[in-house]
C-alpha cells in the first residue's frame with residue numbers, strides 16, 4: 512500500500528487549513544485530486560489517506576470518489592483523452608471521432624493503451640458545444656476535431672510530444688493537472704492561458720445585439736457586493752422583515768381562523784381573470800419581441816443595445 516510522501520502530507524495540511532476547522536470535510540474534493548496527483552488515480556490507499564487526515568471513514572470517502580468521473584478508480588495513462596459524444600458533438604461527428612480512436616488505439620471506454628500513455632473515454636457534454644466535435648486531453652480542449660486530427664493528436668502524445676491545444680494553457684500530464692485541481696498553481700512558463708473568448712462563444716451575444724434583444728432591467732453596472740456588504744444587506748432585510756411582523760400578525764388575527772388544509776374562502780381569492788391578462792400580455796410581447804414598451808419604466812425590453 513502506498514505511503515504518501517511527506518510533500519503530499521504537507522500539501523494535505525495546507526488544503527485542510529483553507530477550510531474552517533469545524534468543516535474540514537469540505538477539503539475532501541481537493542484532497543482526492545491531491546492523492547490522484549501522486550498515484551495517477553484514487554487508489555484504496557488514497558481513500559484511506561483522505562479518511563485518515565479528515566477523520567472520516569473509508570465508506571464516506573469512497574462514496575464521494577466514486578460519484579465524480581474526474582476521480583479515476585483505476586490506474587490511468589499520462590494522457591486522458593475524453594471525446595464528447597453528447598448530442599451536439601454527436602450530430603457533428605463526435606461518435607466517428609471516438610470510434611476512430613477506439614480502432615486506432617485498440618482500447619475502449621476507460622481503458623489504457625498497453626504502453627500506459629493514453630486512457631480513452633467518451634464524455635458527456637464538455638461545455639464547448641460551439642466548437643463541436645470536441646475532445647480534451649487532461650481537460651485541455653481540441654476543437655472541431657475529426658477522426659484524422661484526433662488520431663494525429665494521440666500519435667503525438669504517444670511519441671512523447673505535447674501537441675498544442677486549441678485554446679487554454681499548455682498541456683500537462685494527468686498527475687500535474689490533478690495537482691492544479693487540488694489548488695496548487697502550475698509554475699511553468701505559459702502555464703496560464705490568456706486571451707478573450709472565441710467568435711463561436713460570443714455568437715449568441717452578437718445575434719442578440721443584431722436583433723436588439725436585451726434582458727429587461729439588466730444593468731451591466733450592477734456592483735458586485737463584498738461578503739461584508741452582502742451580510743449587511745441580509746441583516747437589513749431581516750430587520751425589515753422582523754419590523755413588518757406585527758402588522759402582518761394583526762392583519763392575520765382579523766381574519767377568520769380555519770382548520771389547516773381548508774380551501775380559501777371565495778372572498779379571499781383574487782378576482783377571476785386577475786392574472787390571465789398579465790400573462791397573456793407578457794407572452795405576446797416576448798413572442799413578438801416588439802411589444803408596446805412605452806409604458807415600461809425604462810422602455811428597455813428591446814433595443815437597449817442598439
Ligand code: FES
Pocket residue numbers: 595596597598599600601635636637638639640641643645
Ligand atoms: S455536446 Fe459536446 S461539448 Fe457540448
